[in-house]
Amino acid sequence: MSSLAAIQSTGNWRLASLHAEDVPVLFSLTRGQGRVILSGRTRGLTPPSYLFVPAHHAMRFEFSGPVFGTKLRLDPASVPELPSEPRLLRSLAAQDQRTLTHHLNQIEEERTAARKGADRAVAAHANLLCIALDRAYEASGAPSWTETKSQQLSARFMALVEEDIANGTLDGPSVGDYADRLGITATHLTRVCQAETGQGASSYLQDRLLSEARRRLKETRQPVNSIARQLGYRSAAYFTRAFGARMGETPSAARNATTDPAAPNTGTKALRPH
The missing domain is CATH 2.60.120.280 (Regulatory protein AraC)
Structure with missing residues (x-):
């Protein structure tokens, strides 16, 4: 907790x-x-x-x-x-x-x-x-979280991104790739995500990949090159530039920053460590 x-x-x-x-x-x-x-x-x-x-x-x-x-x-x-x-x-x-x-x-x-x-x-x-x-x-009597078709489509896109991150199956992912898997156009996917979350599909995808990169930099000792490759970045140099532009610091600086003290271990079976 x-x-x-x-x-x-x-x-x-x-x-x-x-x-x-x-x-x-x-x-x-x-x-x-x-x-x-x-x-x-x-x-x-x-x-x-x-x-x-x-x-x-x-x-x-x-x-x-x-x-x-x-x-x-x-x-x-x-x-x-x-x-x-x-x-x-x-x-x-x-x-x-x-x-x-x-x-x-x-x-x-x-x-x-x-x-x-x-x-x-x-x-x-x-x-x-x-x-x-x-x-x-x-x-x-609360309704389902995703009530409309647009919400369901946006949720399916986000679920695919999470599935790929968890499975390590990313290889230069793009909005077009996800749109194809969903059977829609990239334009439609972007429009739906923008309407439901206030963020376009491409921006969402990059934010999610780079935030996951920061988590791995902070919580693991994997080399930067490995993290970049696992998240679908084919060039470590491009990953470093993208990370810096989005996060305001280099991957090395993010890794070397003081560990957040707000991430305690629970030490219980019903709860999991942060």
Whole structure:
């Protein structure tokens, strides 16, 4: 579990850059406001909000100022039967809000107390938390995350990008390639992405690849050339120029910067390390 305020103050790129998690994540927003771009759609965030994001779904947050809340990474092995698409809950009933707050507080208490049975207690509260969220979601009658054909198309494009990143099958990827796989024109794909997320398909693709490059530079010791090649850049020199233009620093500078202290390990079975 991580504090959103700590992440924002010491490593805001972990929220503001396009990024995806390898496990499901639950965000709880208790103060502040903004919006999230996720799975082909842009949604507003006002407290109290609870946002569930499945694994390998790229997201980007835009906050208008300081925010308070938590980020909880879930272990599917300990918390099964999680939703397969994003869910956003806002304006909850007071009782639902108290229940969710209680389980989040208990998870944090057990996680930090280091007492006997803490792992099982965390897993139990994480399961109860997700059950409470599921019940609240059903009671709210909230619609599917992607309601329209345009949102579904944009989400499919983003899912293909994540699939290629995860599988390491990138080789000079272009919007035209993805449009062909989706059976549409590149112009139409760009128009849909712009309308749904405020960002064209090409800009989205480059932002996602370069933010993933920064994550690997910060969190692994892979050579820059290897990272560039894995993400489909055929020239390390071109990758370095593209990274500098987008990120405002060289890959080496990004790697050598002080590690963000806002990325703690949880040390529990129901949660995953950041």
